[in-house]
Amino acid sequence: xxxxxxxxxxxxxxxxxxxxxxxxxxxxxxxxxxxxxxxxxxxxxxxxxxxxxxxxxxxxxxxxxxxxxxxxxxxxxxxxxxxxxxxxxxxxxxxxxxxxxxxxxxxxxxxxxxxxxxxxxxxxxxxxxxxxxxxxxxxxxxxxxxxxxxxxxxxxxxxxxxxxxxxxxxxxxxxxxxxxxxxxxxxxxxxxxxxxxxxxxxxxxxxxxxxxxxxxxxxxxxxxxxxxxxxxxxxxxxxxxxxxxxxxxxxxxxxxxxxxxxxxxxxxxxxxxxxxxxxxxxxxxxxxxxxxxxxxxxxxxxxxxxxxxxxxxxxxxxxxxxxxxxxxxxxxxxxxxxxxxxxxxxxxxxxxxxxxxxxxxxxxxxxxxxxxxxxxxxxxxxxxxxxxxx
Amino acid sequence: xxxxxxxxxxxxxxxxxxxxxxxxxxxxxxxxxxxxxxxxxxxxxxxxxxxxxxxxxxxxxxxxxxxxxxxxxxxxxxxxxxxxxxxxxxxxxxxxxxxxxxxxxxxxxxxxxxxxxxxxxxxxxxxxxxxxxxxxxxxxxxxxxxxxxxxxxxxxxxxxxxxxxxxxxxxxxxxxxxxxxxxxxxxxxxxxxxxxxxxxxxxxxxxxxxxxxxxxxxxxxxxxxxxxxxxxxxxxxxxxxxxxxxxxxxxxxxxxxxxxxxxxxxxxxxxxxxxxxxxxxxxxxxxxxxxxxxxxxxxxxxxxxxxxxxxxxxxxxxxxxxxxxxxxxxxxxxxxxxxxxxxxxxxxxxxxxxxxxxxxxxxxxxxxxxxxxxxxxxxxxxxxxxxxxx
Numbered sequence: 178x179x180x181x182x183x184x185x186x187x188x189x190x191x192x193x194x195x196x197x198x199x200x201x202x203x204x205x206x207x208x209x210x211x212x213x214x215x216x217x218x219x220x221x222x223x224x225x226x227x228x229x230x231x232x233x234x235x236x237x238x239x240x241x242x243x244x245x246x247x248x249x250x251x252x253x254x255x256x257x258x259x260x261x262x263x264x265x266x267x268x269x270x271x272x273x274x275x276x277x278x279x280x281x282x283x284x285x286x287x288x289x290x291x292x293x294x295x296x297x298x299x300x301x302x303x304x305x306x307x308x309x310x311x312x313x314x315x316x317x318x319x320x321x322x323x324x325x326x327x328x329x330x331x332x333x334x335x336x337x338x339x340x341x342x343x344x345x346x347x348x349x350x351x352x353x354x355x356x357x358x359x360x361x362x363x364x365x366x367x368x369x370x371x372x373x374x375x376x377x378x379x380x381x382x383x384x385x386x387x388x389x390x391x392x393x394x395x396x397x398x399x400x401x402x403x404x405x406x407x408x409x410x411x412x413x414x415x416x417x418x419x420x421x422x423x424x425x426x427x428x429x430x431x432x433x434x435x436x437x438x439x440x441x442x443x444x445x446x447x448x449x450x451x452x453x454x455x456x457x458x459x460x461x462x463x464x465x466x467x468x469x470x471x472x473x474x475x476x477x478x479x480x481x482x483x484x485x486x487x488x489x490x491x492x493x494x495x496x497x498x499x500x501x502x503x504x505x506x507x508x509x510x511x512x513x514x515x516x517x518x519x520x521x522x523x524x525x526x527x528x529x530x531x532x533x534x535x536x537x538x539x540x541x542x543x544x545x546x547x548x549x550x551x552x553x554x555x556x557x558x559x560x561x562x563x564x565x566x567x
Numbered sequence: 568x569x570x571x572x573x574x575x576x577x578x579x580x581x582x583x584x585x586x587x588x589x590x591x592x593x594x595x596x597x598x599x600x601x602x603x604x605x606x607x608x609x610x611x612x613x614x615x616x617x618x619x620x621x622x623x624x625x626x627x628x629x630x631x632x633x634x635x636x637x638x639x640x641x642x643x644x645x646x647x648x649x650x651x652x653x654x655x656x657x658x659x660x661x662x663x664x665x666x667x668x669x670x671x672x673x674x675x676x677x678x679x680x681x682x683x684x685x686x687x688x689x690x691x692x693x694x695x696x697x698x699x700x701x702x703x704x705x706x707x708x709x710x711x712x713x714x715x716x717x718x719x720x721x722x723x724x725x726x727x728x729x730x731x732x733x734x735x736x737x738x739x740x741x742x743x744x745x746x747x748x749x750x751x752x753x754x755x756x757x758x759x760x761x762x763x764x765x766x767x768x769x770x771x772x773x774x775x776x777x778x779x780x781x782x783x784x785x786x787x788x789x790x791x792x793x794x795x796x797x798x799x800x801x802x803x804x805x806x807x808x809x810x811x812x813x814x815x816x817x818x819x820x821x822x823x824x825x826x827x828x829x830x831x832x833x834x835x836x837x838x839x840x841x842x843x844x845x846x847x848x849x850x851x852x853x854x855x856x857x858x859x860x861x862x863x864x865x866x867x868x869x870x871x872x873x874x875x876x877x878x879x880x881x882x883x884x885x886x887x888x889x890x891x892x893x894x895x896x897x898x899x900x901x902x903x904x905x906x907x908x909x910x911x912x913x914x915x916x917x918x919x920x921x922x923x924x925x926x927x928x929x930x931x932x933x934x935x936x937x938x939x940x941x942x943x944x945x946x947x948x949x950x951x952x953x954x955x956x957x
Contacts, residue, residue, distance in 0.1 A: 223783040223796040226692075226895035246882055246924055249794030267882040268906075271899045276690075299697040300666075302616075303894075306699045307689035307715065325697065368769055368776025375779070376766035379758055386758025386801045389765070389783060393613040404639030406613040411776045492636055492657040503893045504693075505616035509661045516658075534636055 180219035181429040182338055184256050190217055193331045194233055198324075204293035205285070206233040206324055207312065209304025212391075212501045213328040214241065215430055218257055222250035225303050225502065227270050228277040232285065240288075242281045244270060278308045282315020291316045296324030302504070326509060333497050333510050335524045339431065340547060340556075343499070343526055346433035347545060347556040349387040349426025353377045353394075354435055357424070358564055363416040363441050367396050367409040374424060381428075390425030391432050391501035397421035402539040405492075405532060416442045421532070421541035425506060432498055432506035434528045435557045436543035439564045448540060451488065452563045455531050455542050458482040459561070462494065462513070462529055466546065466553035472517035479513075479531075490533060498528040498545060521548050526556070570609035571819040572728055574646050580607055583721045584623055588714075594683035595675070596623040596714055597702065599694025602781075602891045603718040604631065605820055608647055612640035615693050615892065617660050618667040622675065630678075632671045634660060668698045672705020681706045686714030692894070716899060723887050723900050725914045729821065730937060730946075733889070733916055736823035737935060737946040739777040739816025743767045743784075744825055747814070748954055753806040753831050757786050757799040764814060771818075780815030781822050781891035787811035792929040795882075795922060806832045811922070811931035815896060822888055822896035824918045825947045826931035829954045838930060841878065842953045845921050845932050848872040849951070852884065852903070852919055856936065856943035862907035869903075869921075880923060888918040888935060911938050916946070 180187070194217065198206055208214065211225035218231060218239055229243035238261050241251050245264040251257050265280035285291075295316070298304055313321060335343065356377040360370050374394055381387045393408070398420040401407035414420065423436040440448060458479045465478035479494050497508035511519050511527060521527075530543040540563075544555045570577070584607065588596055598604065601615035608621060608629055619633035628651050631641050635654040641647045655670035675681075685706070688694055703711060725733065746767040750760050764784055771777045783798070788810040791797035804810065813826040830838060848869045855868035869884050887898035901909050901917060911917075920933040930953075934945045 221798050222794065223785065223798060223894065226782075226893075226897075246795040246922075249924070250791070250797055252794075253790045254797075268904065270883070271886070271897070271902060272907075297696075299700070300695045302695070303692055304696070305690045305692070305694065306687075306696045307713075309696045310689070323697075366776060368771060372766040372770030372776070375769055376762040379765055380762030381758060381801075386756060386762070386799075388798065389779070392616075393779060395613065400643045401640070404612065404642075405634075405636040407640055407644075408611050408613060408778065409776075411771075493660070496661070503616075504613065507616075507661070512661060514658065517662075532636075534639070 180255055181342070182219065186336060186338055187217065187219060187256060189336070190331065191233065191239060194328055195235055197327055197331060198233065198296065199235065201296065201322070201324065202294055203296040203322060203324060204234065205290050206296040206327065208233065208328055209298045210301040210328065211303060213332070216332055216500050217328065219255040220251055221254040221430060222247050224250065228281065228308055230281060242284060244277070276307060276311045278311035279315060282312045286316055290319060292318040294320045294322055296322050296327060299323045299325045301325065329508050329510050332499055332508055333525050334522055335499065335526055339499070340524065342429050342431045343433055343556055345385055346426040346428040346431050349378055349381055349428060350424050350433050350435040350557060351559055352382060353424045353426060354422065354437060354559055357422055358439070361414060361420065361439055362566055364413050366411050366413050367398065368411050371396065371409045378424065378426060385428065388427040388430055390427045391503050391506035392425055392434070394425070395423040397539055397541065403534055403537060405534055414441055419444060419448055419538055419540060421539055423541055423543065430500050430502065432501050433545040433556055434498060434506060434530065434543055435545065435559060436530065436532065436541035437559065437564060438540040438542065439566060441566050444563070444565065449563060451533060451540060452542070454482060454486040454488055455533065455540070456561050459529065459531060459542060459544065463546070463553050466521060466548060467551060468521055468523045468548060470521045472511060472513050472519040472521070473515050476513045476515055488533070492532070494531055495527045495529040498526055523548055523550050570645055571732070572609065576726060576728055577607065577609060577646060579726070580721065581623070581629060584718055585625055587717055587721060588623065588686065589625065591686070591712070591714065592684055593686040593712060593714060594624065595680050596686040596717065598623065598718055599688045600691040600718065601693060603722070606722050606890050607718065609645040610641055611644040611820060612637050614640065618671065618698055620671060632674060634667070666697060666701045668701035669705060672702045676706055680709060682708040684710045684712055686712050686717060689713045689715045691715065719898050719900050722889055722898055723915050724912055725889065725916055729889070730914065732819050732821045733823055733946055735775055735818040736816040736821050739768055739771055739818060740814050740823050740825040740947060741949055742772060743814045743816060744812065744827060744949055747812055748829070751804060751810065751829055752956055754803050756801050756803050757788065758801050761786065761799045768814065768816060775818065778817040778820055780817045781893050781896035782815055782824070784815070785813040787929055787931065793924055793927060795924055804831055809834060809838055809928055809930060811929055813931055813933065820890050820892065822891055823935040823946055824888060824896060824920065824933055825935065825949060826920065826922065826933035827949065827954060828930040828932065829956060831956050834953070834955065839953060841923060841930060842932070844872065844876040844878055845923065845930070846951050849919065849921060849932060849934065853936070853943050856911060856938060857941060858911055858913045858938060860911045862901060862903050862909040862911070863905050866903045866905055878923070882922070884921055885917045885919040888916055913938055913940050
């Protein structure tokens with residue numbers, strides 16, 4: 178398999194990052210986020226549980242630095258050449274008194290980076306306090322500048338090729354939701370529903386398969402419906418339950434999310450009333466989304482609808498979504514909520530997530546959306562009504 | 568669903584951690600590793616992608632601090648009471664200029680912890696440099712002591728109840744491997760094999776279902792066989808391929824790993840020769856494992872066999888395994904390799920992982936093992952020969 182995108186795509190991404198580095202006066206950037214490794218180079222392996230970085234400099238190709246047994250994955254998932262792959266030895270993995278970042282830091286020093294201004298990500302998964310301390314020790318004269326989310330913000334606006342892949346991810350999650358609708362019933366174990374869902378997420382369709390999703394698939398049923406991210410159990414669904422389902426579809430590591438709510442048999446009127454308000458709120462949000470719209474104004478459109486129905490929701494109603502390994506498919510950039518001044522731009526992809534977690538029940542509804550030249554398009558297309566299983 | 572274990576189990580675990588804290592002179596311990604949150608309290612939710620800690624003190628019950636929308640999961644997955652659950656507000660999640668650790672730090676200050684000796688984990692996923700900096704700012708007079716892996720080492724020796732759950736995890740992965748053997752064939756897409764595998768991992772059997780495994784399931788086929796952690800693709804298996812499969816089974820978040828190798832049709836003699844050496848090496852390793860054995864001696868037993876066959880393997884041949892969310896099921900404690908002085912003890916669980924990644928092909932063989940009172944037991948039981956699909 179070649180890398181997910183043509184070489185020119187990765188070159189354009191690198192140029193974007195280098196331009197932002199130049200603007201900030203960074204000589205080099207240490208990228209710790211494996212999602213960004215994939216985005217910037219195509220590198221794709223389940224190897225980020227040991228320390229791994231991509232180093233970006235000006236007038237140089239990016240360099241992957243990671244564990245020796247994983248360096249081979251660069252050969253068939255990226256366009257990196259052998260001198261752009263610098264592995265550290267196996268015997269420093271999870272061993273007391275030594276750390277892979279000692280080797281990575283020494284490698285950076287060899288490249289002449291000590292004494293330079295180096296950006297790092299202060300708040301990304303998998304780049305730990307110790308990793309940072311060891312790098313600093315290896316490059317004692319470097320000036321370290323927090324460049325958290327620099328690459329994430331570069332990732333927010335998708336290329337047309339990325340949008341195409343996210344459309345495929347949307348097809349995968351629609352398929353998974355259909356399987357869930359066909360499978361769920363009183364007496365079915367939650368784990369058996371989930372088995373059918375993950376099989377569809379991964380097996381995909383005749384044209385393409387999928388990956389595991391960055392966010393674990395979620396079933397909110399019974400007592401678990403009052404909280405946002407519960408894990409499934411062996412319990413059987415029971416008649417009368419309201420069940421919220423939040424799944425993804427993931428294609429070439431790009432995620433599309435979709436949440437819907439199912440009612441097993443007769444449901445309480447409050448459910449249908451709330452669903453109607455949420456659907457109306459969603460329509461108002463979609464109406465407000467377009468290039469130039471400000472994130473807090475999009476949220477205001479939602480809040481105006483909720484106010485009419487006396488409903489409240491404390492958490493944000495949407496966030497940037499895209500390339501991602503676990504545990505999160507959010508990009509940690511755009512958030513739709515009060516006080517956010519981010520201006521929406523064409524080709525941003527946003528998971529509009531309207532989860533209502535109330536005192537003793539809950540429901541969810543979401544769409545993965547694409548900001549277009551003039552408005553918004555739902556990449557996920559699926560009936561929005563509460564699905565009643567009779 | 569009640570928590571995974573009886574209350575007394577969690578009380579014993581807490582006492583273990585508090586004893587080690589006392590030995591090190593720690594007044595409090597900030598635990599960032601979600602695997603340890605689960606181990607110590609039972610807390611189980613896919614919520615660790617936003618900052619979340621468990622705080623342990625002496626003469627006090629542990630306290631979970633995390634995102635508001637996730638606090639509810641503590642109600643039905645733990646024995647924590649309402650005053651042991653301290654959520655931070657939604658609007659500080661992934662917002663510039665504010666950080667959840669500001670709230671967590673303020674909460675710790677309220678508990679009177681400023682000026683005290685506080686342990687933290689310097690090298691765990693999900694506890695970032697910024698998280699640490701913000702905590703330090705909120706508790707300016709605290710003395711911070713690196714207590715990385717303190718809880719992980721407490722986790723190495725399993726209770727009998729944990730062993731029972733790991734036996735169930737072993738049943739799950741055996742089931743998944745059988746499904747893989749039944750499904751794999753030339754012409755089958757890798758994603759379709761994986762769909763069948765994850766469905767079995769999650770759906771389990773009639774007695775119990777499973778979770779997603781902490782380590783992504785892996786297929787090493789074709790060019791990807793030369794590296795350790797490649798991701799599956801849509802490609803079809805082809806006749807003549809050697810395919811290594813590394814899967815887990817996960818029950819109540821406890822993982823058991825199992826790797827085997829499949830040959831599609833006639834295979835090269837080097838494969839069967841290498842497999843015979845590896846099987847002999849595995850038997851030597853199992854012979855050497857018992858309470859009192861030293862990790863490097865166990866590795867020596869393996870190396871002695873490899874030396875006879877002129878084979879080399881740079882990476883470690885085993886590591887502690889147990890409770891874990893992604894991305895790793897290893898405990899980051901025991902490693903079987905040269906120079907490791909860890910003494911094996913009864914009820915340690917170790918994934919003996921014999922991956923041979925050679926220049927242009929590879930194979931794998933592994934067992935999840937339990938150190939017993941007098942030797943070792945394989946929790947996974949599965950034929951070890953190369954499975955030839957004819």
